[in-house]
Amino acid sequence: MKTTTLSALAESNRLQIVELLRNGPLTVGEITERLRLRQPQVSKHLRILSDAGIVEVHAFANRRIYQLRRQAFQELDAWLDSFRRIWEEKLDRLDDYLQELQSKEGCREDQQ
Amino acid sequence: MKTTTLSALAESNRLQIVELLRNGPLTVGEITERLRLRQPQVSKHLRILSDAGIVEVHAFANRRIYQLRRQAFQELDAWLDSFRRIWEEKLDRLDDYLQELQSKEGCREDQQ
DNA sequence: GTTGAACATTCCTTAAAAGGAATATAAAAT
DNA sequence: ATTTTATATTCCTTTTAAGGAATGTTCAAC
Numbered sequence: 001m002k003t004t005t006l007s008a009l010a011e012s013n014r015l016q017i018v019e020l021l022r023n024g025p026l027t028v029g030e031i032t033e034r035l036r037l038r039q040p041q042v043s044k045h046l047r048i049l050s051d052a053g054i055v056e057v058h059a060f061a062n063r064r065i066y067q068l069r070r071q072a073f074q075e076l077d078a079w080l081d082s083f084r085r086i087w088e089e090k091l092d093r094l095d096d097y098l099q100e101l102q103s104k105e106g107c108r109e110d111q112q
Numbered sequence: 113m114k115t116t117t118l119s120a121l122a123e124s125n126r127l128q129i130v131e132l133l134r135n136g137p138l139t140v141g142e143i144t145e146r147l148r149l150r151q152p153q154v155s156k157h158l159r160i161l162s163d164a165g166i167v168e169v170h171a172f173a174n175r176r177i178y179q180l181r182r183q184a185f186q187e188l189d190a191w192l193d194s195f196r197r198i199w200e201e202k203l204d205r206l207d208d209y210l211q212e213l214q215s216k217e218g219c220r221e222d223q224q
Numbered sequence: 225g226t227t228g229a230a231c232a233t234t235c236c237t238t239a240a241a242a243g244g245a246a247t248a249t250a251a252a253a254t
Numbered sequence: 255a256t257t258t259t260a261t262a263t264t265c266c267t268t269t270t271a272a273g274g275a276a277t278g279t280t281c282a283a284c
Contacts, residue, residue, distance in 0.1 A: 007122035012115050025209040062251040062260050073195045083185045097137040155232050174230050174281040
C-alpha cells in the first residue's frame with residue numbers, strides 16, 4: 001500500500017470530496033458549493049487526490065469534471081485482503097505468542 | 113470512515129508496523145529491532161495506532177505486546193464496500209454527467 | 225533495596241501540510 | 255475586443271506532525 005494514497009484520504013475535506021464523488025462525477029464549482037469551501041482550496045485538494053491516483057479529470061470547455069478512479073479503490077481492497085486472511089486463519093494469536101514468549105524466558109533462565 | 117484511522121496509517125513507519133503485525137503480535141522491542149527505529153519513536157507510533165483503534169496492547173510483565181485489531185480493518189472494509197457498489201452499478205458515469213451538463217447549458221441559453 | 229531491562233512520556237526543534245489572499249490562465253459570453 | 259466564468263497556481267502565514275535527546279515508570283533479577 002502506498003502512503004500517498006492514504007495520506008490523500010486522511011484529510012477531512014478530501015475525504016468529503018471522495019464521498020461526494022461516490023454519487024457521480026462533479027465539477028470543481030459543484031464541489032466547492034456543496035462543501036462550502038473556497039475554490040482554491042478545493043482545487044488544491046483535488047490536485048492531491050489526483051496525484052495520488054484517487055480521482056481523474058476530464059476537461060469540458062472551461063469546466064473540469066472530476067471522478068473517482070476505480071483502480072485506487074481496487075488497490076486498497078487488495079491490501080485489505082492481505083489482512084482479512086489473518087483472521088480467517090486464526091482468531092487470536094496472542095495466546096500462541098505468550099507461550100512462545102514464556103518458553104523463551106524459560107530458556108534464558110536455564111542459560112543463566 | 114474516520115480520518116484518524118487513515119492518518120494513523122498514512123505514515124510510512126506506522127504502515128510498516130502494521131504490516132509487521134500482520135504476521136502476529138510483537139513486543140515494542142521486537143518492532144524496534146526489526147524496523148531499525150529508536151524505541152521512543154516506536155512507542156509514539158504505537159500510541160497513535162492504538163488511539164486510532166488499529167492495534168491493542170496486552171501487558172505481560174514489563175513487556176507490552178501489540179497486535180492488530182480486527183474491527184479497524186472491518187470498518188475500512190465496510191467503507192470500501194460503499195465504493196465497490198458504484199462500479200458494480202455502472203462502469204462510467206461520465207457520459208451521463210456530460211449529457212446532464214449539456215442539457216443544463218441549453219436551459220440557461222433559453223432563459224437568457 | 226539497588227541495578228537493569230522494557231517501555232512510555234516530555235520537551236524541544238525541525239519539517240510538512242493546510243488555509244488565505246491574490247494572481248494567472250483559458251474558454252465563453254457579450 | 256472586452257468582460258465574465260471556471261479553474262489552477264503562487265506566495266505567505268499558521269498549524270500540525272515528526273524526530274531527537276533526555277527523563278520517568280514499572281517490573282524483574284539479584
